[in-house]
Amino acid sequence: MLELLPRLRRFAIGLAGSPTDGDDLCQMTIERALTRRDQWQEGTRLDSWMYRIMRNIFIDEGRATTRRRETFVDADAGLAVGSDGAQEAQVELTMVERAMQSLPEDQREAVLLVMVEGYAYKEAAEIVGCPVGTLNSRLVRGRDALLDILEQAPEDIR
Amino acid sequence: MSVTEEMIAAYADGELTGDARAQVEAAVAADPALARKVEAHRALKAQLGAHFAPVLDEPMPDRLSSMLRAESPAEAEVVSFAKEREKRGLVPAVRRWGIYIGPAMAAAVIAAVVVMPSGAGPDPIPTNGTVGPQLAAALDTQLVGDAVDAGDHRILLSFTNADSRYCRVYRSNRAGGIACREEQGWQIEQEMLLGEGQSTEFRQAGSEGDLLAAAQDMAVGAALDAEQEAEARANGWR
Numbered sequence: 001m002l003e004l005l006p007r008l009r010r011f012a013i014g015l016a017g018s019p020t021d022g023d024d025l026c027q028m029t030i031e032r033a034l035t036r037r038d039q040w041q042e043g044t045r046l047d048s049w050m051y052r053i054m055r056n057i058f059i060d061e062g063r064a065t066t067r068r069r070e071t072f073v074d075a076d077a078g079l080a081v082g083s084d085g086a087q088e089a090q091v092e093l094t095m096v097e098r099a100m101q102s103l104p105e106d107q108r109e110a111v112l113l114v115m116v117e118g119y120a121y122k123e124a125a126e127i128v129g130c131p132v133g134t135l136n137s138r139l140v141r142g143r144d145a146l147l148d149i150l151e152q153a154p155e156d157i158r
Numbered sequence: 159m160s161v162t163e164e165m166i167a168a169y170a171d172g173e174l175t176g177d178a179r180a181q182v183e184a185a186v187a188a189d190p191a192l193a194r195k196v197e198a199h200r201a202l203k204a205q206l207g208a209h210f211a212p213v214l215d216e217p218m219p220d221r222l223s224s225m226l227r228a229e230s231p232a233e234a235e236v237v238s239f240a241k242e243r244e245k246r247g248l249v250p251a252v253r254r255w256g257i258y259i260g261p262a263m264a265a266a267v268i269a270a271v272v273v274m275p276s277g278a279g280p281d282p283i284p285t286n287g288t289v290g291p292q293l294a295a296a297l298d299t300q301l302v303g304d305a306v307d308a309g310d311h312r313i314l315l316s317f318t319n320a321d322s323r324y325c326r327v328y329r330s331n332r333a334g335g336i337a338c339r340e341e342q343g344w345q346i347e348q349e350m351l352l353g354e355g356q357s358t359e360f361r362q363a364g365s366e367g368d369l370l371a372a373a374q375d376m377a378v379g380a381a382l383d384a385e386q387e388a389e390a391r392a393n394g395w396r
Contacts, residue, residue: 002226009222010213023219030225096209114171115203116210121173136164143167147198150205 001033004047007117011051014112015058017101028061029054051117051127055109099149107142110135115143161185166192170199289337289344297326297337297344298395301387315370316387317377324382324395327373334369336376339395348372 008029013022032053033040040049100108106128113124114135125135161182168174169182186192289297296311306312314334315327325338325347335349352366373381382390 002223005218005222005226006214006216009216009218010210013213014210023222026222027225030222034225094209096206111206112210115206121168121171133164136168140163140167143199143202144163146206147202150202 001030001046001050004050005030007047008050008054011112011117012054012058014100014116015055015105015109017097025054025058028057032057045123048123048127051113052129055128058109059105095150099146102149103142103145107138107145110138111142111146114139161192166195167199170196171203289346293328293337294344296328297339299391301384301391303384314366315373316382316390317373318379318382319376320378322378324390325373325376327369329366329369334366336369336373347376 005026009022009026012025012029013019016022016025029050033050036053040046100111103111109128110124113119113127114121117124119127121132121135121139125132128135130138165174165178165182166186169179169186174182186196293311296306296313300306300311300313302313302315304313309331311328311330313326313328317325317327319325319338321338323338323340325336327336328334329352332352333349334352336347337344338347339345348369350369352369
């Protein structure tokens with residue numbers, strides 16, 4: 001599980017949109033995985049199992065947090081969301097992050113699993129718990145939206 | 159059948175095989191716009207990959223990695239002693255005393271995990287520097303790593319101080335301290351509460367780390383190894 005941690009954390013930060021929220025999500029995932037470790041079946045992929053736990057937690061619990069945040073920050077402040085606090089100063093919110101955060105959660109997780117984590121469609125669909133065709137179409141909508149946003153952005157702030 | 163957006167993306171991701179793949183290949187070859195789309199998909203994948211890749215090389219936040227180290231209590235304790243001292247800008251005690259603390263601590267910690275009942279009431283905490291009978295017996299006879307009953311004092315470490323007196327670090331469920339053998343008997347030099355009953359192993363380990371750090375500050379030379387400790391006991395700690 002320790003070896004998986006960097007990848008899990010990458011997925012968490014991508015989903016949650018900031019290192020702080022990502023680490024919180026990662027922590028909840030590890031807690032849940034440890035308490036449910038007897039549910040993991042020997043011989044199945046531990047990474048897929050943990051990614052599934054993480055996305056379920058994110059869908060269940062992350063939503064409320066995100067909605068709260070979106071309600072209380074205005075458009076300009078929104079640019080700085082995720083970079084609050086001095087310890088995160090080195091992590092600037094880039095266009096890629098803004099574009100990712102503009103995606104609906106189902107598209108964002110599909111994009112992250114396939115395009116960042118490198119899962120095959122079938123594996124990603126199993127993690128998400130949807131048919132492969134559904135994953136494929138979410139992925140296409142997500143990446144089309146990303147292409148639109150990023151094409152409009154000047155190169156130097158990407 | 160026309161080539162869908164889904165198929166283009168799947169093709170760019172290397173997901174298509176057989177007929178479907180051949181079909182998209184043919185369409186892409188015939189239509190520069192489709193070829194550009196495939197390129198755009200691949201470029202986006204490379205961009206996202208490059209964007210998130212640095213996360214893999216970032217130092218893992220301790221609160222995350224420590225959760226997994228806790229799976230092996232002895233290891234977690236030893237690691238957190240070192241961390242505790244690092245936080246204070248001190249040389250990790252474990253590195254200097256590791257060969258003595260390591261095996262003994264491993265045994266002691268495992269014993270602690272096994273014998274400490276959750277929800278046990280607080281055991282008597284000496285507050286006036288006097289040594290109760292159970293503690294005195296532990297100080298006199300117990301060696302580091304010996305198994306003890308729940309709630310009883312355990313010896314964590316033995317060392318000699320600047321006055322060439324033998325000193326011993328001990329703890330019970332909720333408190334611990336350092337006692338040194340003076341002419342008239344054991345004298346408590348330091349004592350502290352160690353976490354709450356409900357606290358995690360980490361916080362307790364941290365407090366135990368405080369205790370060991372204090373011991374290291376008092377100690378002259380390394381901690382006693384098992385042989386030296388047995389010899390000291392045989393000589394009545396004088």
